[in-house]
Amino acid sequence: MTTVTNKNNKRLEILKTYKIYIDGQFVRTESGRYYIATNSKKENLANVCLGSRKDFRDAVVAARNAFGSWSTRAAFNRAQILYRIAEMLEGRKAQFIDELIKQDSTKTQAEKEVNLCIDRLIYYSGWCDKFQQLFSSVNPVASPHFNFSVPEPMGVIAAIAPQNNSLLGLVSVIAPIIAGGNSCIVLASATMPLCAVTFAEVLNSSDLPGGVVNILTGKVAELVSYFSDHMDVNATVYCEADFATQKMIKEKSALNIKRVLLYNKIKWTDASGQSPYFIMDLQEIKTTWHPIENIGGAKAGY
Amino acid sequence: MAKLVKNNTIKLKFDSVKNFAPAPESKKAAKIDPQYDLFINGKFERPMSKKYFSTINPATEEKLSMIAEANTADVNKAVKAARTAYDKTWKKMPTAERAKYIYRIARMIQERAREFAIIETLDGGKPIRESRDFDVPTAANHFFYYAGWADKLEYAFPNRKTTPLGVAGQIIPWNFPLLMAAWKIAPALACGNTVVLKPAENTSLTALKLAEIIQEADVPPGVVNIITGAGVTGAAIVNHADINKIAFTGSTDVGKIIQRAIAGTNKKATLELGGKAANIIFEDAPLDQAVEGVINGIFFNQGHVCCAGSRLYVQESVFNEVVRKLKDRLETLIVGDPMDKNTDIGAINSKAQLDIINKYIKIGLQEGAEMYQSSCAMPKKGFYCRPTLFTNVAQSNRIAQEEIFGPVLAIQSFRTDDEVIEKANNTAYGLSAGVWSDKGSKIFNLTSKLRAGVIWANTFNKFDPTSPFGGYKESGYGREGGLHGLSAYINLV
């Protein structure tokens, strides 16, 4: 018996195909296009899908479909799923560290980033069933009505993740979106997309329903206008400081009065990179009124 | 089987209902000057534009006064006054002192309530009953409520401190002139901002009267500036470089223009825009109260209400009964002189708005909907519209989709809960909705599934300073009222 080996007489490694993640499925871009992700040493890391507007369109459909059941799911259940995501990430820590190192992190940096991501997911897991209590109110109206205001998820969120902090930025954007019951389409860092796709695998194995998070890879400049003017998107998140892009997002968002969140000043590595206010940014406040019957005791007539 | 009497053979008669002896409120209790200037830096100043436009009483088409038209130079002056007041006085003032000024405004509105009510009705055409019992007291209450927040902001946002935004540019509509001014000014001041406010050109008078109160209350000059004019003046505010925040209430179209206009700036915005609220009656509803809620939902303020319940959905099993009750109730509505204390429906705010409403009534007829209007007598002069119901309406009718902003109700039937939820949400808007049922669990299903910022269950068109108001989707963003209304005027640090 002979085994066929490569020239170094070693087993041939299986290279990973980096696909995009839509509706719980790993698919290639419908456009058939790709780009090569490289690092600072000009090493080719992988062929990555160059996502198209049609990929985005499909992802919005998936996100809209997923929104209904995700938003009405018990907050406690969402908490468990976010916790599960953290567990899965912990279990595959080595792979993420490895990818981050390929994308120019030092080992220490990479370890720190992955640990921070896990902790951030745990942090937001905890908020899933608590922020509502903090930001709700029972309003003492001056009429015989019971009146209360509660946060409700906004809907479908289109987010362009930070281009740096490729994993931490992605996780920091996605976690508050889904903790609050929204669904989303997230465009990963164009320069450092590897972790994003691998993170989709984590999501896929974490009981997160398909379509709640859709992750695309591709170029911001090509896709940002669709992220901003799609009529079935409720809010757009943008994390870079590019002024012209910010302006364009705000202008196009006016088409359906989309909410625009600009996170270019956030230090994702800090404690300030996490708070329930990120969840609240993507919530609507709903106020409900109902009459209160007042019967009992002596009543004066008229 | 015993026979039932067919509905069409029986009709209650309400002709005598409208024959009340006139009970007009006296115009003498309010003073309207022949001319009003701009309120800038604590003083009334003639506009640099040197231009004035007239404001009329829509009920009689008579001229009430001349109003200054602010141009860009006037806007600059107002913003400069606001900026100076912000830097030098208002943001440094102890918060408890700030509160006392706002309380003072609330009290002075209460003291002059009758005068405000009369002017609101003369200038805007709304019934004196509504100005007197709703607009003016609610405006005063709004100041009173937010005054108390001024020195308590540290409790409002867990684990955060707040800072004011700076100068707020505020543009308000003509449907609730004084109340909208209160909704805008009160939280802005409480949070430590200064303001430049522009009322709608048709209804400037009560805002200018409010300026008089602000002057009398000794509020530091420049903290509140009230300038008048039309869209051009508004655009100058929106585009002014030294404004930190735009708060706008008005049409969705203008809201979109504003969002685009400030895209290249760091201005924050809150937009309170249009609506096409669904009001849903289930067969197990308290029907008579539902009918009353529908009437108040669509005919309150002549239907010039962004959250008006303009789409009525009635479950088919009670459809005929509800429509019959609505028609009877329609007959008891008194349309006429807004100054008469018995008037239920006053004048349409302007000729332009009346034309829009009439256009939609025509569209409704062309689309094949069945129209029912009350048989009331109509005043000879002024802008009036009969309260109008349309039945035989489908979701695809324009009168069921587009905001009419008048006393026109589009009625559709539905069969099941899921169908009506889908239809109610089938709109670009999301400001408010109503649901009527005596079954608690059904109410909660509907109130959580309807995508709108305010849900009235077994009631409609209720407002309170403590209760946040604002929309989902194309009805705008941000909330006014209550704890949540503070967010519009602060930075978290």
Next chain:
Amino acid sequence: MISTKIIPDFLLPPHIDQVGIEERSSRFTKRSIKNETKLNGLMLALNMIDLTTLEGKDTDGKVKQLCYKAIHLHDVYPGLPTVAAICVYPSMVKIAKKALEGSGVKVASVATAFPSGQATRDIKIRDTKYAVQHGADEVDMVISRGKFLQGEYNYVFDEIAAIKEACGKARLKVILETGELVTYDKVRKASDIAMYAGADFIKTSTGKISPAATMPITLVMLEAIRDFYYKTGKKIAMKPAGGIGKSKLALHYLVMLNETLGEDWMSNEWFRFGASSLANDILMQLMKQKTGIYQNANYFSID
């Protein structure tokens, strides 16, 4: 005669929202009633009064005095109407009938073990027949509230039907005693039962229980009458009783009546005020309207 055999299922709960009905009823009080509208309204209210004395200490003398008052409300004011009826216990019917002869003022008698209604059915029927035999034009019965609250709606229904039969030509007013029913839902249900069982009037209260008539309770009953009318074509009359002592309040009731049932109900055939002190307050208001001078109660006779 229009059949009323289509009887609803009284086990089904009616749906009345308290806050909503009270808001609606307070809206009527916002109507500003002035000049000739006020004058007409006061005259009409006067003409709708069931002048009432229902006391253990009632005597022939007292009833006679009251009857005189019914016809001569305030003779210094020419052109006043009479009240609609005198309302007394069965034992006083005969004396009242005689005192009112030829005046057009009706005699109403409470019956059926008023005010509690705690007697057997045959006693109630005899009580009713006694009143009718002595000339009562109208009978004011009470429903069995205990049975009603127990859910024995058929008992209540049958009892009303039996009394209606005993009334013969006399018109039957059915007193629900709403103060003991407490909720608007129950008031509505009792109204429906009474109307379908044959009531000519539905009436709020005996006057012995507080609260007696209120505007929202009356509105619930007027809406029940309206719905019954649309279903059957049969007009039912309404009588709020107790707690209506002031003319301004009476005018608010008339506004409510007018805007709920319309002008066809605006006469004493279809609406009554069960009241004893209202008449003098209206008279004072009428004199004020006529003279422009505020009045003193001692210038108006008390009977």
